[in-house]
Amino acid sequence: MERHLKEDIEFADVARHASVSRFHLHRIFQRHIGMSAASYLRERRLACAATELLNSSKRILDIALEYRFAGQDYFTRSFKREYGLTPRVYRNAFRSFRPKNKEDNSMENFAKKQLPPGWMLTGVYPHQYEIGIDRTTVHRGKASGYIQAGASADASGFGTMMQTFRAEKYRGKRVRLSAFVKTENVDQWSGLWMRIDDNSENPLKFDNMQDRPLTGTTDWNPYPIVLDVPESAEAIAFGLLLSGSGKVWVDGLRIEEVDLSVPLTAGDETLADALPDEPFNLDFELEPSNAV
CATH class of the missing domain: 1.10.10.60 (Homeodomain-like)
Structure with missing residues (x-):
């Protein structure tokens, strides 16, 4: 279509x-x-x-x-x-x-632009990125959100447009974040992300599409993130991130409860599940070739 x-x-x-x-x-x-x-x-x-x-x-x-x-x-x-x-x-x-000239993409102009209501810009070297509202490139409706790298954006950092809300409504449920995303000249990677935190701001569940990154130039496509919200959850954070150069648009964001037949997009492994039962190779005698 x-x-x-x-x-x-x-x-x-x-x-x-x-x-x-x-x-x-x-x-x-x-x-x-x-x-x-x-x-x-x-x-x-x-x-x-x-x-x-x-x-x-x-x-x-x-x-x-x-x-x-x-x-x-x-x-x-x-x-x-x-x-x-x-x-x-x-x-x-x-x-x-509409941008009138190339100077609109300068870092000086980045700093002058206002953030979209409800959204914040953060990340590693977030000052090298701009987020805003685009009324000329949209998926549906009157506007989309975007994040764009400045000319000097460090490939080892990233910027993200994000927001956080209380998790109470979704505790014990499976939640899907979905949105339409469009990319332009992304040389590192970009993607949607969602994180579930406890009351100490420790992450309980997390998916940032790092195993299925959006790169290069792509047209509008829908992408989901599906996570289970533990009973101990206090906050849900979500957003769109960009690492390296390029520009990414997002539109039609939705967060909704889904039933358990909808597969998770990230492993449901907890920190405890990933830990070994006992300490390992304490005398350093085990050779790498013998490790399993």
Whole structure:
């Protein structure tokens, strides 16, 4: 679907491509994405059309037809219902959010930008990264969040946009963090992450996608993180991280309880599980070749 937004899409063809029935496709799509396949397709086309409005001088009619809307009137009604503005008003109101020159990416300008409400920037060398709101590159809706490395970002460090909330509601339950993520020129790695902490801020569970990192340049794709929340949990932290150069966008973040049939994305091993039962090789006589 993502590769054919400017073409006519028949869901029967999508179902055949996925080797499932059309009914099964719609049921699974609704469960994992949180909306029907038809609604998703419409919102993605509107989001791409919104980007075209801000980044091109194409006529509104041409953009409408390009994204398979049946005329400018229908496109205008759909766009206003989603964004609260007509395409023409939206174009005039938000074009000022586009970067005007390369200086907008300087570290000096990074420091001047305000953080998105509810989010904080941290990490190792976080001053080498910028987080913010992007109104021109979005997955659905009016805006996405992003993290971007400065020109001098140290590859041994990382930056993360994050927030933390109380775990009480999810104690003893399995929780899924999901979001759509897009990357551009990531040379080290990036990914979503979620951590479960106790009341001493000790991590109980953690997954940062390090075993399945997002690198290079990728289009919008959905990614999940699934963890069990222990009864002793006090806080849940989550966010998006970037190590090294590049830029990463995130949109449509959701945190929800899921049933135990949803597989964990990180091993459920605790610290105690990883420890040996007894001390080992205290006299240093065991050769490396004999160690098992």
